[in-house]
Amino acid sequence: MRLEAVELRRVRLPFHVPFRSALAETSVREVVLVRVVTDAGEGWGECAALSHPDYTSEYVDGAAAVLRSHLVPLLARAGPPSATGVAPALAGIRGHRMAKAALEMAVLDAELRAEGRSLAARLGATRTWVEAGVAVGIPTSVAELLDDVGAALDEGYRRVKLKIAPGWDVEPVRAVRERFGDGVLLQADANGAYRLDDAAALAALDPFHLALLEQPLPPGDLVGHAELGRRVRTPVCLDESVTSADSAATAVALGAASVVNVKPGRVGGYLEAVRVHDVCRAAGVGVWCGGMFESGLARSANLALAALPGFTLPGDVSPPSRYLAADLVAPPVARDGRLAVPDRPGIGADVDAGALRRATVSVERVALAP
Ligand code: MG
Numbered sequence: 195m196r197l198e199a200v201e202l203r204r205v206r207l208p209f210h211v212p213f214r215s216a217l218a219e220t221s222v223r224e225v226v227l228v229r230v231v232t233d234a235g236e237g238w239g240e241c242a243a244l245s246h247p248d249y250t251s252e253y254v255d256g257a258a259a260v261l262r263s264h265l266v267p268l269l270a271r272a273g274p275p276s277a278t279g280v281a282p283a284l285a286g287i288r289g290h291r292m293a294k295a296a297l298e299m300a301v302l303d304a305e306l307r308a309e310g311r312s313l314a315a316r317l318g319a320t321r322t323w324v325e326a327g328v329a330v331g332i333p334t335s336v337a338e339l340l341d342d343v344g345a346a347l348d349e350g351y352r353r354v355k356l357k358i359a360p361g362w363d364v365e366p367v368r369a370v371r372e373r374f375g376d377g378v379l380l381q382a383d384a385n386g387a388y389r390l391d392d393a394a395a396l397a398a399l400d401p402f403h404l405a406l407l408e409q410p411l412p413p414g415d416l417v418g419h420a421e422l423g424r425r426v427r428t429p430v431c432l433d434e435s436v437t438s439a440d441s442a443a444t445a446v447a448l449g450a451a452s453v454v455n456v457k458p459g460r461v462g463g464y465l466e467a468v469r470v471h472d473v474c475r476a477a478g479v480g481v482w483c484g485g486m487f488e489s490g491l492a493r494s495a496n497l498a499l500a501a502l503p504g505f506t507l508p509g510d511v512s513p514p515s516r517y518l519a520a521d522l523v524a525p526p527v528a529r530d531g532r533l534a535v536p537d538r539p540g541i542g543a544d545v546d547a548g549a550l551r552r553a554t555v556s557v558e559r560v561a562l563a564p
């Protein structure tokens with residue numbers, strides 16, 4: 195495959211409900227898309243980075259900048275691209291995993307389309323459908339939370355994830371349990387908002403039989419997570435802490451994780467995500483596929499990953515129509531909380547030209563040589 199051109203495209207997809215993060219409230223999901231053009235066809239990648247560098251250090255402007263100035267020229271200099279060659283070609287640049295993942299995803303898409311092979315087959319998926327859960331943000335009241343959870347369960351979703359934070363933990367979890375019963379698969383995500391000193395507050399969640407407690411402590415505190423795991427009965431799950439298969443192996447060796455949330459962007463791409471899966475599976479640590487408010491492009495690809503055998507818990511792989519008012523592809527469809535794994539050649543979805551045009555803010559062709 196010869197690399198002929200790389201295009202960076204900025205698109206904007208409106209949220210149904212504005213998304214609040216530490217830095218800002220945003221009403222639109224800004225996305226950086228990567229399109230690679232090769233002599234064997236084209237491929238698309240989607241960058242997971244959000245608008246602001248608060249949930250992760252990466253953000254859309256930064257991702258576009260590092261792709262334009264560093265990653266794309268470096269890949270172009272490395273010779274004919276192959277999906278397995280992208281990460282090694284970019285290894286000289288530290289971090290920027292979401293930007294790297296987007297570029298690898300585009301090359302992977304082009305390669306799979308040329309081979310007539312699906313991403314599910316390429317990654318080693320063993321199921322043709324996956325179960326989806328939904329994540330519910332922190333609302334303004336318990337009543338609103340109960341409405342949100344009830345709506346998700348009415349739609350047939352099998353698992354609900356509640357966001358928690360100091361001061362918003364036991365009360366909402368108890369309220370959901372009391373209203374919807376013990377049969378609901380329930381988990382909580384703290385996005386690193388607690389400290390080990392808060393272990394007693396987190397142990398207070400034990401009676402509610404959560405499937406897992408996700409990222410209770412800051413990402414760097416693996417030792418703290420291991421200690422916390424000895425003080426609470428709820429299985430501890432890592433999200434932000436795991437940025438590669440190596441870091442997953444470290445976390446598992448320390449006993450810092452009973453479960454791992456795998457997000458392809460966070461770990462540098464789908465191929466590394468499979469390696470994270472492999473490390474965890476070998477150690478008996480379950481994994482599930484997380485979400486980053488992706489468009490249907492990346493969500494479709496995530497379905498293939500979520501169909502690997504170690505993905506034993508429902509993922510945040512619900513259709514983007516749950517949170518976005520527009521999409522770039524024909525949306526994956528959920529039935530009773532289950533989604534079919536795409537089996538078409540490539541990453542699993544075709545960009546709709548009209549939808550893409552309507553969502554596009556800017557397009558640039560990246561110079562392949564400095
Ligand atoms: Mg999380």
